[in-house]
Amino acid sequence: MSTEIRQSDLRNDNAVIMRRVAAGESFVVTVNGRAVADVVPQQRDTGRRAFVPTADAVAALTSTPLSRSDARRWLADIRQDDDTPRDPWARQSSGA
Template structure:
């Protein structure tokens, strides 16, 4: 989400703005009420916050690891020999 901020806010609240950039927020900077530029993160973190990941798995079914291992062994070739 892009938040409009003034040139003065950019100057006075630069610490907060930098933290929010780290969190992925973008800003449109205005001077005298007219938008003049955009400030956005160069990169997005690819990692998911632990709380978000755990919340996504709360309704997931339990895994029977023995069945899982059998399924993997039946599907994948895990021999240490290189393929020709």
């Protein structure tokens, strides 16, 4: 649960409030009684990578080889579908 504080309290007691946030507390900052900001602890690293190194991607993609029949079916499926981008707002000719 967040503690409500006025902007002036945040300004005047900044160091104290930041120590409390670092300890895990959250605050809702108000101006003239209206909530304008949340001061919350920084989210911790979840351990998930923001990127995948090339070597890892190549290893993952090559670790499950497709059989030739799988490749042929995939290629036939791709060729069969018409995924041509179309403008949804283009006027259709009504023929009239």
